[in-house]
Amino acid sequence: MANYRERGEKMSTAKKTLSVITAVAIFAIAALMTMCVTQVASAAEMNGNTATELVSFIGTGWNLGNSLDAIGGGNSLSSETSWGNPKTTKAMIDAVKAQGFNTVRVPVSWGNHTTGDNFTIDSKWLARVKEVVDYCIDNDMYVILNIHHDTSTQYYYPSSTYKTQSMKFVKSIWTQVAKYFKDYDQHLVFETLNEPRLVGTGDEWWFPVNNPNSAVRDSISVINTLNQTAVDAIRAAGGKNTDRCIMVPGYGASIDGCTTPTFKLPDDSTPNRLIVSVHAYTPYNFALNANGTAEFTNDLKNEVDYLYSTIKSHFIDEGIPAIIGETSASNKNNAAERVKWAQYYMGKSAEYGVPCMLWDNNAFNGSDRGECHGHLNRSTLGWYDKAFVDAVIKYGKKEQIPEKLTPPASVTNCTARHTTTTEIFINWDKVEDADGYITEQYKGGKWVQINDSEYPAVDLYNLKPDTVYTLRIRAYKTQKGIYAYSDYVRFAARTSKLVVKNVTNFKVKSATTNSVTLQWDKCEGEVGYFVERYKNGSWCNIAELPVDTTSYTEKGLINGTTYSFRIRAYRYGDTVLTGLYSNVAGTTTLANVTGFAKQSSTDSSITVKWNRNSCATGYVLEQYTGGKWVQLTKTASNTNTSYTAKNLKASTTYTFRIKTYKTVNGKTTETAYIRLAARTSAPSVTNVTGFTKESVTQTTATLKWNKNTTATGYIVEQYKGGKWTQIAKTTSNSTLTCTAKGLKANTTYTFRIRAYKTSGSSTKYSNYVRAAVTTAK
Known part of the structure; x- marks a missing residue:
């Protein structure tokens, strides 16, 4: 339980639905039933149980609240009593055991008892936690140990x-704790975190399960990482930690926190050892809200029904174990109503197989009626x-659950109903009181389980032709984690002889850029051929051909x-008979470059392009x-599908060629070259400047301009x-005047000039520049 001194004022009494009003955390993990006889919970060593099996043993539990999780008193051992509770004794745990509780959840706060950047736990604090854990283990009880406040x-x-x-903190704490308890068996369960949430914010307890805001989504992502x-x-700490069951919570240890879409279960190197952690003070207005109702x-009851049905539909039906790590109904001077709650709530616990840990803070009467647990x-x-x-x-x-079930009868009348060169289908008579059948095959010098089915049949495939395969089969029945098995019955069956010829000389005849032609020798006497290609991760039939066809x-x-x-090759008998496969790899030719062309040019460069x-x-x-x-x-x-060749000559044709290449595993394949001829542009020429009148007479006008060093002439x-009529064309850019004759006196005439540049057979021109000139009177 969180420190509800903080929590009580922040809970909204207006919330009605369970997904909003319940402080529950469920965390999903698949737990498959093993095929060996389940260990029975006892004082003996507990090892090898799946999480589902262990949860079936744990039973109802009790929380040692507000003691080792108390965070007053600094870093001394006195922190255990800083919230007003006496020091925990073995007599307390004995009393819990005597009452009928089977498990003790021991909330522990570690931070105040660490030093340094690496969060080194005080050895005295570790020893004190161990002392309390041992009180429980010595009483043949289970223990849930966590990181709390x-x-x-x-x-x-x-x-x-x-x-x-x-x-860094979570890794350091769990590395130290797990190593310290590495020799403890499955009686000790670790719980990663307690109600991880955005403490002190408006999102601390409630959020829309299907649409959390960005801060909550970010927090859930971090919680995923911390779990x-x-x-x-824990797994890396070694010892029996590789077999230990671990409880993990979602955001706030709420049902919304673990059913919201962004929540993710941890990956675990040891399969089937994770348990969903749930906190459920349900219904909230009765069980926890000081301002709520005192009547159950x-x-x-609908809220309790919803809680357990949600756990069932989301997790139990998927084979996922869950524990309600905290629950209680606060004392509101309503003893009879609280008994009604216990009867109904705990009845559902038993019905659904979800163990509950009763929260106990040793505060029976108090001013805060939501805290009287x-x-x-x-x-x-x-x-x-x-x-x-x-x-x-x-x-x-x-x-x-009975510790021992009566075994079912052994299987009878095993028969190979169907055999081919690569497959054997076996069935047997149904055993009326069996829940299923285990089939094992002898291979590699040992018996290997190949099938677990409720049906009295097994299909073996991918076998070798004309080969004897030895099996043994036994029936079983199970009741809530306990298995009972019949004796094994052995059976041997042989695959059919290979009578179909194998295809020979299977090879690639030719290839193009988009096709491969296959070729093989004819299999005389067969019906035809199945041709397959490997694609999308499996072999797919691409052709069924008659026997006379020897290419595809x-x-x-x-x-x-x-x-x-x-x-x-194949032929027909009682079934379709086939020969062995012949394999070949074929490579399409590499396509040459297409679209190789000039993209652009200047008087000193050419850019070429091509298709990808x-x-x-x-x-x-x-x-x-x-x-x-x-x-x-x-x-x-x-x-990269273009390139610019530079430092070229103007008005000049250049030849280029290109090819495609492909390198795979150090081997390079190339295509032939494709050629291209492309020409640079003619040199550019700038406009004429200074175009104006130099002198006039009544019949002439002399024009002048500045020299253009980029031009051939004007x-x-x-x-x-x-x-417009040409009156002059110079062949030198040094000629800078021109005289127009045969003009009339006192008349205005318009002239224009442009420079030109000739390179080879190509000529480029500047823009025209105009000037108006009036002759003398």
Whole structure:
């Protein structure tokens, strides 16, 4: 239980549904039943039980609350009594055992008893915890040991902001604790965390299960990590920790916290050893809310029903074990009503097989009626509410399971109903009182289980032709984790002889970029062939061909890719008989570059482009220069599909070639080259500047301009007769004047000029520049 001195004021009494009002935590893990005889709970060593089996032994339990989990008194041993409880004694545990409790949950807060950056636990504190644990173990009781009131930014806090420190704390604590208790058997259960949540925020206890906000989603993600960190640390501690069962909670140890979609179970190196941790003070308004009701009405039973049915549908039906690690009904001077609650609540515990741990803080009467969860008077060792506790024990007892079942009869009339060269189907008469059958096969010098089924049949496949296979079969029946087996019955059966010829000389005849043609020798006397290709993780039939067909082309393939094929001949008998497979690998040819073309050019560069080949490793591009081919680039990625060749001459044609290559396992395949001729642009020329009048007469106008060093020469035109007429074209850029003649006096004329640049047979021009000139009067 959390420190409800903090919690009580924050709980909303307006919440009605169980998913909001119950402080429950369920955590899912698959637990499969083993096929050996289940160990019976006793004082003997407890090892090898699955979580499901162990939960069936644990029974009703009691919480040593507000003692070793108390966080007052600093780091001394006196912290155990800092919340007003006396020091725990063996007599207390003896009283709990005598009352009928089978398990003690020992909440422990570790943080205040650590030192240094590595959170080293005080050896005296470890020894004290061990002393209390041993009180329980010596009484042949189970113990649940956890990390309790350490949820703070100083130790662990489930948010990304404190994730690194939190992981370090959780790993350190569980590494030390697990190593310290490594020799304890399965009587000792570890619980990773207690009600991990965003303490002190508005999200501390309640959130929408199907739509948590970003802060809660982040916290759940961190809780997933911390649970995984704890499980990994416990397993790594060695000893009997590899076999230990571990309880794990969700956010706030609530049912919403473990059924919300973002919650994830830890991965565990030891299968079937995790247990769902549940805290359920249900119904909240009766069991925990100080301002709620003191009457346990029939309407409130619906919330209890919902709790257990949710556990059943989400977990028990999936073979997942769960423990309600904390529950109680606070004393509101309502003894009779609390007994009714215990009868109903604990009756459901027994009905659904979910053990409950009664929370006890030794506070029977107090000002906060939501905190009155005292049951054992730890001073007198009497029970405050004997009728209530008696009801908890009585109604929490599940149906007794016999330690030994009467074995079923042995199987009879084993028969090989169907055999081929690779398969044997066996059945036998049904054993009326059996729940199932175990089939084992002798191979590799030992018996190996190959099947567990409720049906009296087994199918063996992928066998060798004309081979005897020896089996043994036994029936079993089971009742809640206890198994009883019949004697083994042995049976031997032989696969059929291989009478179908095997395909020979199976090979690749040819390949293209999108097809592979297969070829083989004819199998005379057979009916035909099954041809298969390996794709999507399995062999798929791609053709069924008549025997006279000795080749097949598989199309629609990807270039430069290796495919696996196999073939076998077949004929008809009582069933379809087949030969052995013949296998071959065929590789499609690598596709050449397509779309190789000039993309753009300048007077000193050419950019070429091509289409991507997604199956290629890359491309090799070369330029013919100096009488030989020179590599420009070899790409290491097939996504690079363009290249710019620079430092070229203007108005010049250059030749390029390109090929595709693919490298697999150190072996490189290349295509042939594809060529391309591309020409650079003519050199550019700038516009003429300074175009103006130099001098005029009544019949002439002399024009001038500045020299253009990028030009070959200039073209001067005059606008007359409604069009532009060339009056001069210079062949030197040093000629910087031109005289127009035959003009009229006192008349304005318009002229324009442009520079031009000639390179080889190509000429480029600048833009025109205009000037208006008036002749003399």
